[in-house]
Amino acid sequence: MNEDFQLETLAVRAGQERSQFNEHSEALYLTSSFVFDSAAQAAARFSGEAPGNVYSRFTNPTVSMMQDRLAALEGAEACVATASGMAAILAMAMALLKAGDHVVASQSIFGSTQQLFGGILPKFGVAATLVVGTDPAAFRAALLPNTKLVFIETPSNPLTEVFDIAAIAEVAHAAGALLAVDNCFCSPALQRPLQFGADLVIHSATKYLDGQGRVLGGAVLGRKALAEEVFKFLRTAGPTLSAFNAWVILKGLETLKIRMQAQSANALAVAQWLEAQPQVQRVFYPGLPSHPQHALAMRQQASGGAILSFEVKGGREAAWRVVDHCRLLSITANLGDTKTTITHPASTTHGRITAEARAAAGIAEGLLRVAVGLEAVGDIEADLARGLAPAA
């Protein structure tokens, strides 16, 4: 589709291929396989000489539409959809790394991603070094001659640390490594890492791309040659996206920008309100001028995003009190939904690491993460205020 169109237009128009019925909305092709006109056509499709669908583990028209639309939004040459965000990261690693290679990853990445790099890939001879903090020099210091991939997530979960994509891309490229950015928290509506020099973008489409908590999905985006390698792994190994989930995500993308803008605006309002509460020790939100990397965030991101965290005075007891007084906010570790969610990282998402490791990572006992949705700001604040109020 014409690259001159702006993101809002691409979100509702890019990637659509109409069938002979000329349907207005994108069609959902629920079929495992495709029929050939002749033995010769079957042979040509199987060999790859002729374009066309063969089997939905390889390609499916609904999945292709979703891939093309997301590629347009990220400004990527190509997109490969996967069954989940973790399947995207696994597929990228299996396609682009081999035994003897080394990965440099931020320590502030999704827990399962850490487990993949630290616990699973080493079984196949791929080692990883985790970098603490956001300083590009620390990433440079962790590079080895066999480093092939640098992996970051920005802003991070739950402390919303912001990583300088352009600076870390330079560090990776100087060492001949690729930079992959997990763009789950911002989505292309707020941040496009490829513009800043990243080679690969990873998505858990389960989060903001669907945006309404319905399906799991993922994607790897980047240059055609890289995406082709990921595709070759996926079509053989199998963790591809189902047509139904692709269709849900395709429709989710249409409202991505307005959802992200509205949820970001809500998050900023809630963050400002939290900063003014006497029971709140500290608020972590890149959209606040008090955030140490506010300027960098505003260079890289269109806004602060919809996720914030805050530390309440009184440790775990006070934090749990806030959670347990919520009647509106959903107590769940999931995020990226139109419904606001609240979680206590120290006892959930970061509960399996030792207390010392948690403290080193800055995950305080009084820390709460809120992924702000589309409810009225006043209602969200009233829900949080109930548990923040001093016990009677």
Ligand SMILES: *Cc1c(COP(=O)(O)O)cnc(C)c1O
């Ligand atoms: C949820 C999440 C993932 C994993 O995605 P799934 O779809 O759950 O497999 C990866 N990265 C980040 C930042 C996430 O929030």
